Amino acid sequence: MALIVQKFGGSSVANAERVKNVAGIVTDTYKAGNNVVVVVSAQGDTTDDLIEKAREINSKPSNREMDMLLSAGEQISISLLAMAIEDLGYPVVSLLGWQAGFETDSNHSAARIKKVNTSRLKKELDKKNIVIVAGFQGLNKYDDITTLGRGGTDTRAVAIAASLHADRCQIFTDVEGVYTSDPRKVSNAKKLNEITYDEMLELATLGAQVLNNRSVEMAKKYNVEVEVLSSLKRVPGTIVKEVTKLEKMLVRGVTKDTDVTRISIMAVPNIPGIAFKIFGRLAAKNINVDIILQSVGRNDTKDISFTIAKDHCDLALQTLKDFDLLDGLEIISDSDVAKVSVVGAGMETHPGTAATMFKALYEKDINIQMISTSEIKISVLIDKKDADSAVSAVHAAFFAE
Amino acid sequence: MALIVQKFGGSSVANAERVKNVAGIVTDTYKAGNNVVVVVSAQGDTTDDLIEKAREINSKPSNREMDMLLSAGEQISISLLAMAIEDLGYPVVSLLGWQAGFETDSNHSAARIKKVNTSRLKKELDKKNIVIVAGFQGLNKYDDITTLGRGGTDTRAVAIAASLHADRCQIFTDVEGVYTSDPRKVSNAKKLNEITYDEMLELATLGAQVLNNRSVEMAKKYNVEVEVLSSLKRVPGTIVKEVTKLEKMLVRGVTKDTDVTRISIMAVPNIPGIAFKIFGRLAAKNINVDIILQSVGRNDTKDISFTIAKDHCDLALQTLKDFDLLDGLEIISDSDVAKVSVVGAGMETHPGTAATMFKALYEKDINIQMISTSEIKISVLIDKKDADSAVSAVHAAFFAE
Secondary structure (H helix, E strand, O other), rough: OOOEEEEHHHHHOOOOOHHHHHHHHHHHHHHOOOOEEOOOOOOOOOHHHHHHHHHHOOOOOOHHHHHHHHHHHOOOOOOOOHHHHHHHOOOEEEOOOOOOOOEOOOOOOOOOOEEEEOOOHHHHHHHOEEEEEOOOOOEEEOOOOOOOOOHHHHHHHHHHHHHHOOOOOEEEOOOOOOEEEOOOOOOOOEEEEEEEEHHHHHHHHHOOOOOOHHHHHHHHHHHEEEEEEEEOOOOOOEEEEOOOOOHHHHOOOOEOOOOOOOOEEEEOOOOOOHHHHHHHHHHHHHOOEEEEEEEEEOEEEEEEEEEEEEHHHHHHHHHHHHHHOOOOHHHEEEEEEEEEEEOOOOHHHHHOOHHHHHHHHHHOOOOOOEEEEEEOOEEEEEEHHHHHHHHHHHHHHOOOO | OOOOEEEHHHHHHHHHHHHHHHHHHHHHHHHHEEEEEEEOOOOOOHHHHHHHHHHHHHOOHHHHHHHHHHHHHHHHHHHHHHHHHHHHOOOEEEOOOEEEEEEOOOOOOOOOOEOOOOHHHHHHOOOOEEEEEOOOOOEEOOOEEEEEOOHHHHHHHHHHHHHOOOOEEEEEOOOOOOOOOOOOOOOOOOOOHHHHHHHHHHHOOOOOOOOOOHHHHHHHOOOOEEEEOOOOOOOOOOEOOOOOOHHHHHOOEEEOOOOEEEEEEEEEEEOOOHHHHHHHHHOOOOOOEEEEEEEEEEEOEEEEEEEEHHHHHHHHHHHHOHHHHOOOEEEEEEEEEEEEEOOOHHHHHHOOOHHHHHHHHHOOOOOOOEEEEOOOOOEEEEEEHHHHHHHHHHHHHOOOO
8 A cells, every 4th residue: 555645736726626626536546545645735816815815904914923814725725625525435634734743943934844743644544534734834833823935835745745755746737747848839848757856856947847846856855756747637747756767868858948147247357266256246145146158358358157047137237336346347138048958867978968959059040158068957048039949949859759 | 900801703803994993992902901812703704605615515524624614714814803903013913722722522513612721821911912812613632623613702702701810801792782672673772881690691592682692601600791892883881790780770671582482282181290291292302491381271171381482383383293192182383472571680679570561561452471480580472563562661661761
């Protein structure tokens, strides 16, 4: 008998019909001979509705009372799902965060789990109950309810799977799994059967918003096998785990990221440590720098270019302007750029990957502004207008029609 | 410094504006130098809405999951009220039933408090916090959430006041207090400043639905001073306590009850114990008998009449029909009756009360079918059509214009 943790988001339980659909998935898993723990979010717009109720009363409510308010949304969804499972005739119990043993710090509205006391969870599983858990909430040492911050339920599901040594953590979404590229944009994008944690992390970082990044890191840390699958279509999804069969694929996926700005500082004097000083100042402002390119310029100077997330652009430009060593230098920013990446653990041992990618771009006349590589990823910065055709061309180069 | 417990029903916090109004009442009480504990119900129709959500999913959900679902409604209202008080700049904390230390039995949906552990409540009061409590819920020994049954928040407020030895328990309603009669029907009905527990109990039993009956019993048992007052109009209400000044009033109030049926069994043979047997059978069916009249009939028989609540009529008639000793006897039921009562602790020492009441009815040509008296109450059964004029006439006889 296996133990499966299943996680459903708010849209999966938005109304009575969908709650019943989820109850069907859960009981089918139970019927197949598994123990099942279900983590479920508040229904549809409940959280937004409660926030609006609070806003009408107090524009700056305390985080403690907001946690008290918002945790009620999950309480409603776990009990409704339990009722739907009761209606199908299966033994079930819903548990609030504190009942499930989630002890957190006191950072209301963005609390972190300190410890999971699994005794109640295990007791209910021993009784052969399906257990529905409110994954977004916990209890601090003062016996006050905390919430873990929005979007944290993927991570909670993985953490529960880890603490129970579950055989698999299934994350149900509105897509059927992880694809080689965005299936809405690239016609022959393929669903992957398996992917490694590192590959998934690279894809998640690159904007393939299938799994919350922290949840993948946690799955890797505790070696939890994760499956991403659809709550609407009953087909196998994509399994994320440590070692995969690799399926003879060099490249696991092709993604684009348009949330990026390139900043260039022209003709920087050759002062020792100048690059360190520039990036140190940016880091001090919590600005995450991605690709860095340093080129030899005119007259013993160099041009330094780097990319950052778009919404850090103003802060970065101000930080550079305030840096006296750069006084009088030309600083250019360009947000009409896109980062296109190929990700795959196989490329580590297959040096031709970059060449294949660059050839595909060359044949489409797409100019490469910057290049960055890691063991399992190659990224290029190009004109934003070329992004979609670049993804298609690179995808076609690696994946047969 | 006094400790005041204040209770507000769901309609008092139905929307943002009303929540703010309640916050104003609470903080005014706090500003006046009192410690304040507030018991508040779920907002307006929240409970009905949640029940409807459950019904769409499961026509017979378990009581445990219903309690999980319905307790969320209070969680929303206590946090919103806390936010409104925060907005006025006062220290406040909301507590769920289990946080406030309400330990109950496991009778889900109609649980009874077994113990109140007041340590958290006292700690918050020591910190000078206004404490908002979810009064409708508790926790059983399995750490599962229970609810106390609808309408039980009056009783909870009194129980909390008792366990904290509060100086007063204020029950806020949509009326300004307890009146000598229904102010919508009797033009010169007067608001009472004070009333005893026993008088209030008689009035509550007689349909003056100002206070939940169990709450008055509990207030009497633990000698909690209760004040009934309006949440909309800031005027003193009616204080319910053990000994009142009596204000030289014989009679505290005049009420009518039309939810009553008279049943008569005609010409019952004079068998020893026949009355005991009849009422024993009715009691076995949980039929509460109110006024009983036994009259000498023809030929060594007697007529037995009694009143019961209207919705027990069919069951009572069937029970009597099934009783072989009554075979062939004529059994009459009449629901076109009303019970009109005067209540007042003063009548105990003033024998003229009944005479005054009967004279007022006689002068209006109202026929009395049955009479019942207790130390502090006189009730008469009359034709339903005469009920309102009877109340007016009796009220006028005791209370000057």
